[in-house]
Amino acid sequence: MNTLLQYIILAVIIASVFFLKSLFSKEKENISDKEKVDPKYFVDELERLDYFKYTDENLIDSLKQHFLELAQDGTDFYTEYDEETGLSWDYREYLCDGETLYESGGFDSMLFDLKPAFEKMGLKMNSMKCQEIYGINGEISYSIVINDKKYIIFDKFTGLGWGEAPVKLVEILNDQLQIQNKSERAYLISGANDGRMIFLTEAQFDLIDKTFSNDQWKPLPIDRWCKEMKVEMPE
Numbered sequence: 001m002n003t004l005l006q007y008i009i010l011a012v013i014i015a016s017v018f019f020l021k022s023l024f025s026k027e028k029e030n031i032s033d034k035e036k037v038d039p040k041y042f043v044d045e046l047e048r049l050d051y052f053k054y055t056d057e058n059l060i061d062s063l064k065q066h067f068l069e070l071a072q073d074g075t076d077f078y079t080e081y082d083e084e085t086g087l088s089w090d091y092r093e094y095l096c097d098g099e100t101l102y103e104s105g106g107f108d109s110m111l112f113d114l115k116p117a118f119e120k121m122g123l124k125m126n127s128m129k130c131q132e133i134y135g136i137n138g139e140i141s142y143s144i145v146i147n148d149k150k151y152i153i154f155d156k157f158t159g160l161g162w163g164e165a166p167v168k169l170v171e172i173l174n175d176q177l178q179i180q181n182k183s184e185r186a187y188l189i190s191g192a193n194d195g196r197m198i199f200l201t202e203a204q205f206d207l208i209d210k211t212f213s214n215d216q217w218k219p220l221p222i223d224r225w226c227k228e229m230k231v232e233m234p235e
């Protein structure tokens with residue numbers, strides 16, 4: 001066998017090996033992806049992780065079907081809402097309009113809206129009215145006392161505040177959730193006038209994070225949310 005033919009055969013063998021490895025790796029990736037976002041697996045895991053424990057029993061099956069359909073697409077995560085009360089079926093997700101929250105009275109109003117969640121989680125949230133001070137140059141200072149602990153929301157802040165306000169709210173809520181040894185934490189979804197907030201355990205968040213791909217429309221912790229929404233928190 002001449003040298004040229006040997007090189008050709010060797011090249012074909014090497015190419016075949018790399019091609020087969022590529023197919024095998026791609027097949028493994030596809031299997032892994034399929035397992036990761038399988039709709040039935042997702043809903044079963046939500047149930048196992050007690051996601052539906054605050055949901056009215058007569059709504060659980062319908063909510064499961066809703067999440068089953070969402071997981072088939074695997075991009076955006078959102079829950080169902082009662083048209084009359086405006087409350088989510090799972091009592092976990094709440095509208096969190098960044099503009100409304102930033103405006104005068106926004107924090108007081110939001111804490112009032114979150115009372116159903118606090119009651120479900122057994123979270124004590126005795127708060128005094130948010131103190132709002134407006135400077136002559138347009139700067140604002142917000143502070144609030146919750147369970148005898150004072151929180152500085154803004155200190156002579158001059159920005160737009162639509163992104164910073166939700167972050168401050170989540171920081172306060174998560175501090176109280178930790179102090180009171182609750183398993184849930186608050187996460188943000190989207191922003192500005194489309195903003196929402198949701199209470200999840202770490203395991204529930206991990207499951208949703210792995211299943212849904214669109215960071216703009218799924219729950220995120222503060223650091224990832226700020227990066228996604230391009231929010232730079234003041235010092």
